[in-house]
Amino acid sequence: MNQYDAIVIGAGHNGLTNAAYLAKAGLEVLVVEKNDYIGGAAVSRELHEGWIYSSCSYVCSMMRQAIHRDLNLTKHGLILVPYLGNVAFGDNGETLVGYTDEEANYNALRKISPHDADAMFRLHADLARYAQLIRKTLLRTPPDPTSFRPRDVNELLWFAKQFWGLGEKELYEYIRFFTMSAADYLEDYLENDLIKATMASAGIIGTALGVYSPGSAYILLHHVMGDVDGNIGAWGLARGGMGAISQSLAGALQESGGEIRLNAGVRKILVKKQKAVGVVLENGDELYANIVVSNLDAKRTFTQCMDEDDLPPGIFKKAKNFKIRGSSGKVNIALSGLPKFNGVPNNRYVNRGGQAFVGSLETMERAYDDWKHGCWSKDPFIESVIPSAWDPTVAPPGKHWMSNFVQYCPAELADGPWTPEKRNTFGQIIVDKIERYSPGFRELIVHMEVRTPHEIEAEVGLTEGNIFQGELTIDQLLFNRPFPGYAQYRMPVKNMYMCGSSTHPGGGVSSACGANAAREILMDLRLGNTVPDDDFYDE
Amino acid sequence: MPSTIIQDINQHNFHEVLKPTPFHPRVDHDCLTKNWMDWNGYLTARTYDTLAAEYFAIRSSCSVMDLTPMGKYRINGPDANKFLNRLVTRDVSMLRPQRVSYVVMCNDEGKVLDDATIFHLNEGDYRLCCQHHQLDWLMISSLGMDVSIKEETHDIAALAVQGPTSASALKLAGIDEIGQLKPYDILHTQLHGFEVMVSRTGYTGDLGYELWTSPDNALSMWDAIFEVKQKGFYDIRTIGLSALEMVRIEAGFILPGDDFNTAETAIRADRVRSPYEVGLGWVVNLDKPNFTGKRALLDEKKKPIKRRLLRLEVSGNKAPQDSFLYAGKGGKRIGTIMTQIWSPILKANLAMADVEFAGGSQPSEIWAEIYYQKELEWRVSWAKGKVWNKPFWSHPRRSASPPDSY
Ligand SMILES: Cc1cc2nc3c(=O)[nH]c(=O)nc-3n(C[C@H](O)[C@H](O)[C@H](O)COP(=O)(O)OP(=O)(O)OC[C@H]3O[C@@H](n4cnc5c(N)ncnc54)[C@H](O)[C@@H]3O)c2cc1C
Numbered sequence: 020m021n022q023y024d025a026i027v028i029g030a031g032h033n034g035l036t037n038a039a040y041l042a043k044a045g046l047e048v049l050v051v052e053k054n055d056y057i058g059g060a061a062v063s064r065e066l067h068e069g070w071i072y073s074s075c076s077y078v079c080s081m082m083r084q085a086i087h088r089d090l091n092l093t094k095h096g097l098i099l100v101p102y103l104g105n106v107a108f109g110d111n112g113e114t115l116v117g118y119t120d121e122e123a124n125y126n127a128l129r130k131i132s133p134h135d136a137d138a139m140f141r142l143h144a145d146l147a148r149y150a151q152l153i154r155k156t157l158l159r160t161p162p163d164p165t166s167f168r169p170r171d172v173n174e175l176l177w178f179a180k181q182f183w184g185l186g187e188k189e190l191y192e193y194i195r196f197f198t199m200s201a202a203d204y205l206e207d208y209l210e211n212d213l214i215k216a217t218m219a220s221a222g223i224i225g226t227a228l229g230v231y232s233p234g235s236a237y238i239l240l241h242h243v244m245g246d247v248d249g250n251i252g253a254w255g256l257a258r259g260g261m262g263a264i265s266q267s268l269a270g271a272l273q274e275s276g277g278e279i280r281l282n283a284g285v286r287k288i289l290v291k292k293q294k295a296v297g298v299v300l301e302n303g304d305e306l307y308a309n310i311v312v313s314n315l316d317a318k319r320t321f322t323q324c325m326d327e328d329d330l331p332p333g334i335f336k337k338a339k340n341f342k343i344r345g346s347s348g349k350v351n352i353a354l355s356g357l358p359k360f361n362g363v364p365n366n367r368y369v370n371r372g373g374q375a376f377v378g379s380l381e382t383m384e385r386a387y388d389d390w391k392h393g394c395w396s397k398d399p400f401i402e403s404v405i406p407s408a409w410d411p412t413v414a415p416p417g418k419h420w421m422s423n424f425v426q427y428c429p430a431e432l433a434d435g436p437w438t439p440e441k442r443n444t445f446g447q448i449i450v451d452k453i454e455r456y457s458p459g460f461r462e463l464i465v466h467m468e469v470r471t472p473h474e475i476e477a478e479v480g481l482t483e484g485n486i487f488q489g490e491l492t493i494d495q496l497l498f499n500r501p502f503p504g505y506a507q508y509r510m511p512v513k514n515m516y517m518c519g520s521s522t523h524p525g526g527g528v529s530s531a532c533g534a535n536a537a538r539e540i541l542m543d544l545r546l547g548n549t550v551p552d553d554d555f556y557d558e
Numbered sequence: 559m560p561s562t563i564i565q566d567i568n569q570h571n572f573h574e575v576l577k578p579t580p581f582h583p584r585v586d587h588d589c590l591t592k593n594w595m596d597w598n599g600y601l602t603a604r605t606y607d608t609l610a611a612e613y614f615a616i617r618s619s620c621s622v623m624d625l626t627p628m629g630k631y632r633i634n635g636p637d638a639n640k641f642l643n644r645l646v647t648r649d650v651s652m653l654r655p656q657r658v659s660y661v662v663m664c665n666d667e668g669k670v671l672d673d674a675t676i677f678h679l680n681e682g683d684y685r686l687c688c689q690h691h692q693l694d695w696l697m698i699s700s701l702g703m704d705v706s707i708k709e710e711t712h713d714i715a716a717l718a719v720q721g722p723t724s725a726s727a728l729k730l731a732g733i734d735e736i737g738q739l740k741p742y743d744i745l746h747t748q749l750h751g752f753e754v755m756v757s758r759t760g761y762t763g764d765l766g767y768e769l770w771t772s773p774d775n776a777l778s779m780w781d782a783i784f785e786v787k788q789k790g791f792y793d794i795r796t797i798g799l800s801a802l803e804m805v806r807i808e809a810g811f812i813l814p815g816d817d818f819n820t821a822e823t824a825i826r827a828d829r830v831r832s833p834y835e836v837g838l839g840w841v842v843n844l845d846k847p848n849f850t851g852k853r854a855l856l857d858e859k860k861k862p863i864k865r866r867l868l869r870l871e872v873s874g875n876k877a878p879q880d881s882f883l884y885a886g887k888g889g890k891r892i893g894t895i896m897t898q899i900w901s902p903i904l905k906a907n908l909a910m911a912d913v914e915f916a917g918g919s920q921p922s923e924i925w926a927e928i929y930y931q932k933e934l935e936w937r938v939s940w941a942k943g944k945v946w947n948k949p950f951w952s953h954p955r956r957s958a959s960p961p962d963s964y
Contacts, residue, residue: 084875084905085905087905088904088905088906093903093904093905093951098614098617098618098903099902100614100618101610101611101614103607103608103610103611119608120607120608247610247902248610248900248902248905249875249900250610258618356790357790367607367611367795368607368608371611371793408793409614409618409619409793410618410619411618411619411722411723411726411792411793411964412964416726416730416791416792417789417790417791554874554875554905555875556875557932558932
């Protein structure tokens with residue numbers, strides 16, 4: 020068969036979510052994926068026998084609970100298990116232990132800074148106030164501010180109401196917040212550098228910004244606004260790795276009769292008379308559909324899978340200039356035992372949480388300087404977790420694996436292209452740094468997968484290895500994502516849509532982009548919306 | 559005459575309002591929240607540290623719970639089987655040794671006194687485990703029978719070891735034969751040189767076991783299990799009653815006394831419930847020659863059912879705690895939420911609901927009126943309920959034999 024109701028290009032978790040909703044509405048749906056596995060950046064891979072790595076994303080906090088429930092993802096194997104704590108390491112070996120339990124966390128902070136322990140309540144209330152506004156928009160299609168269609172006007176009014184609800188003073192604060200750096204913002208609240216650095220680290224993840232760069236405060240919000248079972252800001256692991264999310268979505272899709280074709284990379288989107296009519300695969304096969312949905316990032320979609328002539332003027336250039344700089348690496352390490360860290364209590368909370376090698380604000384800023392100069396950070400920021408400490412399915416009993424998310428690492432090096440040797444050197448920097456805090460760490464290593472933006476782009480197809488399919492700065496958010504005028508998932512040629520993280524609400528494993536796009540498609544087809552409203556904890 | 563009851567005659571210590579179990583030194587050490595509650599007169603942990611972690615120990619790894627407070631009665635003697643078969647509504651006459659059966663006990667009016675499990679320990683030797691104190695009823699029921707009944711709650715220390723890695727963990731702890739146990743099987747074995755009984759039973763709806771031993775060996779049994787964790791093989795966590803409440807509702811198990819009034823404690827005539835009304839019709843065997851409550855249940859079966867304890871999924875994310883239920887938004891009141899939880903695995907509000915069946919049939923719509931607080935402000939919302947005829951959650955690993963390793 021080569022004719023479908025809808026073809027979704029890319030089996031990332033958003034593509035699968037989108038396809039699942041289209042199939043559920045009765046459409047014949049085909050997902051074409053270039054790799055021989057599904058999931059994109061939400062993937063579990065057994066690269067060393069017995070160890071299952073979440074090769075890219077590793078922590079789940081954005082996943083829309085309403086979609087989890089609505090698509091019955093539990094039945095298809097999805098279980099999200101929360102973190103209980105975390106520990107941050109400073110440059111001089113000082114540690115900051117954090118707990119998800121509020122009282123325990125207060126007491127831990129107080130040991131380092133009684134002032135900051137108190138101020139944290141104010142900080143969290145302010146962040147919660149800002150976060151709730153954004154959170155409410157996640158499962159909604161952004162309005163087009165230039166349109167006079169009733170739906171857009173109503174939606175704009177809704178947005179305005181949410182914002183005015185803050186009150187005048189807070190509104191100004193909020194606008195200021197959007198333009199601030201994470202470090203400057205935190206300066207208003209905190210005094211201890213390690214506490215500041217730990218909080219600020221959330222403002223740089225996945226972004227080509229430093230802790231002192233304007234705009235990083237918003238990114239911080241993006242990373243603390245998720246929730247697990249209504250616990251705002253909580254983080255969780257997917258049992259079996261992040262691939263369990265994609266697998267469960269594929270289960271829901273297949274249950275509704277949807278089809279997934281692997282090793283089926285798309286070379287071109289076929290356009291006839293300004294209408295998308297299908298795709299040509301790498302192998303030359305042509306497949307036709309009434310609807311074509313791209314799960315790829317905006318830059319890749321337009322500059323690699325479409326002809327400039329098929330597009331209205333301007334779009335090609337916008338896509339080319341879409342900000343999608345890669346700044347992160349990922350090092351996955353199989354371990355023969357559980358590493359021990361200097362100065363970290365062996366307790367049931369911390370043993371079940373993340374490790375953040377933050378150093379200090381200055382160290383993080385220097386790490387960013389290296390990146391600006393086209394080099395990986397010599398003393399990088401690393402955010403780690405050892406999922407096997409509480410997920411029995413990802414390593415043999417008694418053995419472990421450690422996920423290390425690293426910043427910064429550029430897509431292009433100043434001294435010429437990436438080579439396997441350079442990649443290994445980068446990997447060794449990570450191992451050396453962890454060894455500093457965990458003597459004997461190196462001896463535990465059984466296997467290692469080092470991924471720079473170069474590998475991430477080659478394998479997942481994320482342009483320049485940008486983990487969010489485009490940076491999360493204000494010029495590329497909400498009705499500006501991916502480009503002004505195209506934020507409602509409909510693309511410049513008819514019957515073509517986008518559903519990946521390049522669209523609102525952006526990067527992260529949330530299923531929101533895919534679901535929002537499905538809502539628009541179902542509306543255009545007059546099939547009635549079946550995408551659920553979000554679960555609001557704020558109302 | 560029934561044989562004599564052997565009672566613990568130690569002087570009562572009035573400082574000890576709640577009795578510690580034989581595991582108390584370990585429980586107390588492990589319980590960081592000191593969030594104690596009462597269970598059958600025992601000092602029991604509500605949570606040990608973090609509810610979510612305890613919940614997921616059951617659903618994702620391995621959990622250990624002190625089960626000692628559960629009412630336990632040893633029943634043997636020539637008429638033991640006859641006695642039990644008359645006591646409960648299910649036919650247990652053929653219950654083989656080393657097997658367990660889930661049962662319900664009714665009074666003469668066919669109203670539920672309790673649910674229970676019968677463990678056929680060895681030929682002719684039984685243990686009855688109940689939620690509530692039942693010695694009085696057992697003695698009354700044994701009139702005219704040659705049977706010995708002994709309250710042994712204090713004499714048996716028990717742990718529930720439940721979760722996907724429970725079989726793997728127990729094997730490493732030294733119970734080599736664990737893999738042979740099928741659901742509801744019993745195994746008598748040795749652990750580090752003392753006797754333990756292991757049954758593949760539980761209240762979680764997951765893969766799991768219960769371990770029984772004499773109080774003298776309680777701490778050794780506890781340590782043998784947690785040694786597996788210390789050696790770094792599996793994450794094993796103690797869990798309190800709050801986590802248990804979550805999983806038992808997910809698994810669709812009822813809790814007498816919480817989901818409905820037990821017959822011997824009810825003062826008002828309309829507060830008692832029949833097995834049919836609490837969804838336990840499947841354990842009533844009306845073909846059995848006779849059992850307590852049979853006549854009443856035969857009568858009841860002929861009439862349309864008046865009400866049912868339903869498994870209700872309530873939409874949205876607001877907890878329908880103690881909510882009234884209505885036939886429509888703002889319609890006629892038809893029931894009440896009895897117990898409810900948020901299910902982290904299903905991402906839904908799950909409840910046990912007592913609902914009227916006008917004319918014997920289930921209402922076509924059930925709505926909950928939910929009061930909830932935001933920053934000390936009360937709000938109200940309406941949410942639609944969906945009735946589940948099956949347990950909300952079940953997993954093939956619960957009954958897989960041999961058990962899965964995780
Ligand atoms: C290293 C790393 C760490 C991250 N950590 C986290 C985290 O901890 N938590 C979190 O929430 N988010 C994290 N993210 C971000 C998150 O993983 C992504 O935002 C999200 O997974 C993107 O999903 P998607 O479906 O939109 O797109 P993708 O996952 O990018 O899916 C696109 C799919 O399209 C396929 N494809 C590409 N080109 C073609 C073609 N021509 N033809 C056919 N198929 C094609 C790709 O193979 C891929 O399967 C991380 C990302 C990375 C890379």
